[in-house]
Amino acid sequence: MISQKWIKDTIERLTSHEGVKGVVITSAEGIPLSSTLSSDETEKIAAFVTSIVDKARKIINELGTGKLNFLTVDASKKELLIASEKDYILIVLR
Amino acid sequence: MIDVKLFEKILNDLIKSESGIRKVILVDRTGLTIAHASKFSYYPVDIDGIGAIASAVFVASEEQGKNLDIGELMLVTSEFEQGKIFAASCGKGVLCVITDSDVNIGMVRLLMKRAATELGKVLDEFLAEQPTLPAAEDETRDKLKSALDKLEEF
Incomplete structure (x- = not known):
């Protein structure tokens, strides 16, 4: 179960790393729980990343390769590091 | 002149953009259905009734917001x-979306906000249009006038 303290500590720890441009924590339903970005950007990232994670989970389930733990989206300008848990998704923009 | 099919196009784009969305209804604030789009369903559904209730719920919540002075209502x-069931404001109308229980809420909210902005503009333009009535012929007008005069005599 995630708490406010855990969210605060996690965001502080992640943003202290060099190159980290933002951190978003969202529920499995795509509702943002906490973020260091603007509300518009947070809403967009949470919605689309939840959609990717959902699709990735379905693929992994079909292939029978276990449980989805981590996902990386490497684009030309930014990199998205996505850690997926049962109840929440942790997203780091680098 | 606004093409009314534009409403259906926006609603169809919305319903296709997320797998969990079952139905999309655009209603005005009085509960009248303007347009709707649905995915195939075995069970017949009263679209007009659902739209009217969604509009009533939205308007009721809006009234609560006014009484509490907490600003404009965005989404129910x-x-x-x-x-x-999601209901969002779109200008003079209400956009109602019916989804499965395990839908990506964040995505539905985002898609609804985008569609509502687009629909709001089209709807305002559509409602601002003046209906063009066919010009009555002189003879008909004279007959109506004389009939009205007779009525006034009584």
Whole structure:
């Protein structure tokens, strides 16, 4: 179960790393729980990343390769590091 | 002149953009259905009735917001065991979306906001249009005038 303290500590720890441009924590339903970005950007990232994670989970389930733990989206300008848990998704923009 | 099919196009784009969306209804604030789009369903559903209730719920919540002075109402979500109903403001209308229970809420909210902005503009333009009535012929006008005069005599 995630708490406010855990969210605060996690965001502080992640943003202290060099190159980290933002951190978003969202529920499995795509509702943002906490973020260091603007509300518009947070809403967009949470919605689309939840959609990717959902699709990735379905693929992994079909292939029978276990449980989805981590996902990386490497684009030309930014990199998205996505850690997926049962109840929440942790997203780091680098 | 606004093409009314534009409403259906926006609603169809919305319904296709997320797999969990079952129905999309555009209603005005009085509860009248303007346009709707649905995915195939075995069970017949009273679209007009659902749209009217969604509009009534939205307007009622809006009134609560006014009484509490907490600003404009953006979105109403009703969560059920086997589905969700979202209602969002779009200009002079209300956009109602019916989804499965396990839908990506964040995505639905985002898509609804985008569609509502687009629909709001089209709807305002559509409602601002003046209806063009056919010009009555002189003879008909004279007959109506004389009939009215007779009525006034009584």
